[in-house]
Amino acid sequence: AIQLTQSPSSLSASVGDRVTITCRASQGISTTLAWYQQKPGKPPKLLIYDASSLESGVPSRFSGSGSGTDFTLTISSLQPEDFATYYCQQFNSFPITFGPGTKVDI
Amino acid sequence: EVQLVESGGGLVKPGGSLRLSCVVSGFTFSTYSMNWVRQAPGKGLEWVSSISHSNSYIYYADSVKGRFTISRDNAKNSLYLQMNSLRAEDTAVYYCVRDHSFAFDVWGQGTMVTVSS
Numbered sequence: 001a002i003q004l005t006q007s008p009s010s011l012s013a014s015v016g017d018r019v020t021i022t023c024r025a026s027q028g029i030s031t032t033l034a035w036y037q038q039k040p041g042k043p044p045k046l047l048i049y050d051a052s053s054l055e056s057g058v059p060s061r062f063s064g065s066g067s068g069t070d071f072t073l074t075i076s077s078l079q080p081e082d083f084a085t086y087y088c089q090q091f092n093s094f095p096i097t098f099g100p101g102t103k104v105d106i
Numbered sequence: 107e108v109q110l111v112e113s114g115g116g117l118v119k120p121g122g123s124l125r126l127s128c129v130v131s132g133f134t135f136s137t138y139s140m141n142w143v144r145q146a147p148g149k150g151l152e153w154v155s156s157i158s159h160s161n162s163y164i165y166y167a168d169s170v171k172g173r174f175t176i177s178r179d180n181a182k183n184s185l186y187l188q189m190n191s192l193r194a195e196d197t198a199v200y201y202c203v204r205d206h207s208f209a210f211d212v213w214g215q216g217t218m219v220t221v222s223s
Contacts, residue, residue, distance in 0.1 A: 001168075032208050034210070036151075043201055043214065043215060044151065044201075044210075044213055045213075046209055046211050049207065049209035049211075050209070055209070087151055091208040095153060095165070095168065096141075096156065098151040098153065100150050101150045
């Protein structure tokens with residue numbers, strides 16, 4: 001199974017900060033990677049698919065990049081509603097796997 | 107409006123069975139692959155199972171293989187997860203999820219399954 005690691009596991013930031021979260025795959029997955037945001041008590045929300053494509057309705061301050069084994073989610077200017085946990089996910093092969101998550105708090 | 111509504115969760119004893127259902131609306135169910143994803147309390151997301159739009163492929167996580175069965179009824183716009191031989195480690199919120207171009211783009215609100223004596 002392809003393993004995903006995320007760093008950092010948590011971070012503290014302020015409104016307006018630029019935030020970068022990294023996801024690394026244990027083997028190359030091309031661009032078959034998605035990013036999700038989850039708030040407490042809610043289901044995850046798709047932010048980015050195909051490594052860098054912004055899901056419809058998601059603010060443009062979110063962006064994704066990378067291919068192969070190294071990927072990045074960037075929030076250009078953190079907003080109060082962005083405090084949440086972020087997960088990466090690979091679709092290159094079954095079993096589909098998620099990263100362990102990165103919690104972004106104040 | 108696209109909606110996925112799960113049901114069937116609850117409290118069950120170890121070794122018991124449950125059948126989860128997910129009724130969808132607002133899109134053509136028969137053209138999408140579907141999935142179950144779970145999240146144990148305070149933990150991360152775990153993919154459980156996938157089924158293609160026409161049942162041509164079905165996959166399971168190793169942790170549930172041989173115990174869980176995914177199925178769908180396109181005429182009823184419904185997805186199912188039959189869970190047998192349940193264990194304490196199966197305790198989680200189970201989400202029904204739509205698959206669209208290598209992304210899980212629509213999620214239900216989830217149904218809680220608790221396995222405890």
